[in-house]
Amino acid sequence: MLIITGLLLLAPLAQAGPAAPFALFPVVGGAHFTDDWGEPRPGGNRHEGTDLMAPCGTPTVAVVSGTVSLDYGARSGWMLTLRGSSTWYRYIHMNGTHGARSAFAKGLRDGSRVKAGQVVAYVGNTGDAAGGACHVHFELHRGNAVMSPFRWLQQATILQPNASDPATKPDASSGVTLTITGSLVWATTGADGRIVVRVTKVVASDGTAIDRTGLVALRAGAASLGDLQAGETVSVVTTAQAPTSERLDLKPLAWTAASATRSG
Ligand SMILES: [Zn+2]
Structure with missing residues (x-):
């Protein structure tokens, strides 16, 4: 009897593994991606994220609830940072067809609170992705550590465009x-x-x-x-x-x- 109880208790613990840092896929409708973590990049750098390939203008959503900040950098282009409770995320190379207006969801500002699944930004190819295929360079961070989001992306739930929510459709202005x-x-x-x-x-x-x-x-x-x-x-x-x-x-x-x- 003791043995059976022990097995029942142990079984779920053995399977659980680390908790998923996010459960939603960043790109509405999904995206093509491979495990490109650590691949060499120009300047002796390593690739510290996963590139999610999708047409320019495709909406992306907050993978967790949190607070956003919006930036522009020469390498990143238009970039959104999403801070959750224990992890944070970067969405890089967002759509620059009409500047910040086409990069980020309408009404979003530095410090805006967003809910998981809310449209936050649109796929693009700004920064050092200019002239290349449209994609989101997606990063997962915990404190000062950057981690591969690949295995979580494989398991994540993909949101589909929602007819009643125009924000989930490709941005016409882009x-x-x-x-x-x-x-x-x-x-x-x-x-x-x-x-x-x-x-x-x-x-x-x-x-x-x-x-x-x-x-x-x-x-x-x-x-x-x-x-x-x-x-x-x-x-x-x-x-x-x-x-x-x-x-x-x-x-x-x-x-x-x-x-x-x-x-x-
Ligand atoms: Zn990348």
Whole structure:
């Protein structure tokens, strides 16, 4: 009888391990990530966090309840620090399309109290991530120690965009435009107008790298085609849109042209 009682008491203790420092995933809808803790970085540094890859403008949430501070640094770009009761967190490279306004959730200030799950900032590529893929560099700290958040991220609950809470949708004000250069294949105007370009180069206004060639079809929108002829080299600038992954893959008609001009 004593032995059975002992086993029952010991079993949960043996499985418990250290308590999770956070249980919510920082990026709404999830993100791609690998265990990149400790990887070498320029200047002899080691990577002290986990990079969570998601399109620019994707909302991020407080992983615990706490107090935030908002900063800008040359390396970090727009950065949010979240202080919980025993641990603290950093969200680095937040969206800089419109400065602090696109980096942090509306109404948030230094010292604001936030609840776990509340939208606090938007994914970007500011600081030394400029020109690279949009992501959050996420750090976990306890006192002066920085720890890998990887195993906790793997277990964390992912919040999905909530139709009744606009803050959880990609920030429309952080929309990007694309400048698509290439050879005009064909174009039609009007309500169902299309512009088809054989692409040589795509540049996004927020610096997101888009490596894409081949044919891309856009809605003609309000773009005037003037006397552009098939075969000419053109530069098509799109309207600003939230940069979803589908749009960044240049899915057919995912973008609308704002202008189309002869290039070069
Ligand atoms: Zn990083």
